[in-house]
Amino acid sequence: MDISIKKSKLTSHQNIQITGSKSESNRLLLLQALYPQIQIENVSNSDDSALMQQALNSQEELIDIHHAGTAMRFLTAYFSIQNNREVIITGSSRMKERPIKILVDALTALGADITYLENDGFPPLKIKGRHLKKSKVSLEAHVSSQYISALLLIASQLENGLELILEGKITSVPYIKMTLTLLNSIGVETSFINNTITVKPNAVEIKPQKLTVESDWSSASYFYSVIALSDLGSEITINSYNKNSLQGDSVLASIYKNFGVTTTFLEHSIILQKTSTISDKSSVELNLSNAPDIAQTIAVTAFGLGLECYMTGLHTLKIKETDRLVALKTEIEKLGGDVAITEASLHLKSAKGINDNVSISTYNDHRMAMAFAPLALKVPIIINNADVVSKSYPQFWEDFKTIGFSINKVL
Numbered sequence: 001m002d003i004s005i006k007k008s009k010l011t012s013h014q015n016i017q018i019t020g021s022k023s024e025s026n027r028l029l030l031l032q033a034l035y036p037q038i039q040i041e042n043v044s045n046s047d048d049s050a051l052m053q054q055a056l057n058s059q060e061e062l063i064d065i066h067h068a069g070t071a072m073r074f075l076t077a078y079f080s081i082q083n084n085r086e087v088i089i090t091g092s093s094r095m096k097e098r099p100i101k102i103l104v105d106a107l108t109a110l111g112a113d114i115t116y117l118e119n120d121g122f123p124p125l126k127i128k129g130r131h132l133k134k135s136k137v138s139l140e141a142h143v144s145s146q147y148i149s150a151l152l153l154i155a156s157q158l159e160n161g162l163e164l165i166l167e168g169k170i171t172s173v174p175y176i177k178m179t180l181t182l183l184n185s186i187g188v189e190t191s192f193i194n195n196t197i198t199v200k201p202n203a204v205e206i207k208p209q210k211l212t213v214e215s216d217w218s219s220a221s222y223f224y225s226v227i228a229l230s231d232l233g234s235e236i237t238i239n240s241y242n243k244n245s246l247q248g249d250s251v252l253a254s255i256y257k258n259f260g261v262t263t264t265f266l267e268h269s270i271i272l273q274k275t276s277t278i279s280d281k282s283s284v285e286l287n288l289s290n291a292p293d294i295a296q297t298i299a300v301t302a303f304g305l306g307l308e309c310y311m312t313g314l315h316t317l318k319i320k321e322t323d324r325l326v327a328l329k330t331e332i333e334k335l336g337g338d339v340a341i342t343e344a345s346l347h348l349k350s351a352k353g354i355n356d357n358v359s360i361s362t363y364n365d366h367r368m369a370m371a372f373a374p375l376a377l378k379v380p381i382i383i384n385n386a387d388v389v390s391k392s393y394p395q396f397w398e399d400f401k402t403i404g405f406s407i408n409k410v411l
C-alpha cells in the first residue's frame with residue numbers, strides 16, 4: 001500500500017503510547033524460553049518480536065523468521081543448545097544476504113552442529129541442537145553486536161559459562177551492555193573488562209520475577225524528527241520512558257538539542273518540545289556507531305531543516321534490512337538533496353529546497369518509511385509500501401494521524 005501524507009498542523013499536547021523496546025523484548029523472550037519463571041511486561045508488539053515468540057513456541061522443523069535480523073541471530077544460538085532437536089532456520093530473500101558466518105563460526109568452535117543450506121556464511125541454516133562443552137571463544141566484534149549478544153544470551157546455560165574475547169573495534173556497544181544488564185537483572189553474573197566478556201553458569205536458581213520493558217527509543221526518534229521540523233512551541237508527550245535507559249538510542253535526547261528539541265523527563269514519559277530555531281547552526285557532525293538505528297531519522301531531519309550533516313560510524317548500515325546508506329542517498333537525492341556516502345559515512349550537503357510529491361521507496365525497510373514521513377511537515381510526500389512499518393512499529397500510521405497528519409491511500 002502506497003500512501004500520501006500532507007502537511008498538517010500538529011495537534012498540541014498529544015500523548016503517544018509506544019510499546020516495549022524490540023531489542024529488550026527479543027532478549028527477554030529468549031531468556032524466558034530458557035528460564036520460564038521470568039515474566040515480561042510491555043513486550044514489543046512489533047512483527048519481529050511476534051516472530052521471535054512464534055519461533056520459540058514452535059515445534060516445527062522449519063522456522064521462518066522473515067526480515068527479523070536480531071531474531072535470526074539470537075535463535076541460531078538458541079537452537080544450537082536445544083538437545084536432540086533439529087531445525088532449519090530461514091528468512092526473507094534479504095535475510096539470505098545478511099551475513100551470519102561470524103556467529104556460526106563461534107558457535108561451531110564451542111561445539112555446535114550448524115550447516116549452510118544455500119550460500120556459505122548466510123541463512124538458511126540447518127542446526128542440530130546439542131550439548132556444547134567448550135566455554136571459550138573469540139570473535140570479530142566490528143561487524144554486528146548481534147552475534148555477541150546471541151552468544152551471551154545462551155552463555156549461562158553452558159556447563160562452564162562463557163569467556164568471549166572480542167577482536168578489533170567493538171561496534172554497537174550499548175546493545176552488548178543491554179544484554180549484560182538484562183542477564184544481571186535476572187541473576188546471571190557477568191563481567192566486561194577490556195575486550196573480554198565472561199558469563200557465569202547459572203549455578204544459583206534464577207528466581208521467579210517480573211521485568212518491565214521500557215518503550216522503544218528507536219520508535220521515539222520519528223517524533224523527535226516531527227518536533228524538530230515543527231514550529232517553535234510544538235510539543236508531544238510519549239510513554240513509557242526512563243532517564244536511565246538500557247537503550248543506546250536514548251542518546252536522541254542529547255542529539256536532538258542540535259535541532260532545537262528539548263526533552264523533559266517525567267516519571268514514566270518524556271515531553272519533546274521545539275524550544276529553539278537552529279539558525280545559529282550550519283552543520284551537525286555525529287558518530288553513530290553506538291546508535292546505528294537512528295541514522296536514517298537524523299539524516300532526514302537535517303535534510304528537512306536545510307542543515308549540513310556529517311555522520312560516521314555507519315559501517316553496520318550496509319547489512320541491515322537494506323543497504324541503508326545507498327537507500328538514504330537515493331531517496332534524499334530524489335527530493336533534491338546532495339548526499340555523498342562511503343562504506344561507513346554519510347555526508348549530506350545543506351539543501352536549498354525540497355521537491356514535493358516525491359514517491360519514497362522503502363526497500364522492505366520499516367525505518368525508511370518512518371524516517372521520511374515527518375518531511376510531510378515541509379512538502380506533500382508519498383511513501384511506498386507503507387505497511388513495512390509493522391516490522392518494529394505496527395501502529396505507526398495511526399499514531400501519526402493522531403498527532404494531526406493527513407494520510408491517504410494512493411489508488
Ligand SMILES: O=C(O)C1=C[C@@H](OP(=O)(O)O)[C@@H](O)[C@H](O)C1
Nearest residue numbers: 023070144145146172175292316
Ligand atoms: O542487538 C540488538 O537488538 C540490535 C543491535 C544493532 O545491530 P548491530 O549490532 O548489527 O549494529 C541494531 O542495529 C539492531 O536494530 C538491534
Ligand SMILES: C=C(OP(=O)(O)O)C(=O)O
Nearest residue numbers: 067068069070071293320
Ligand atoms: C536493524 C534492525 O533490525 P534487525 O537487524 O533485527 O533486522 C532495525 O530494527 O533497525
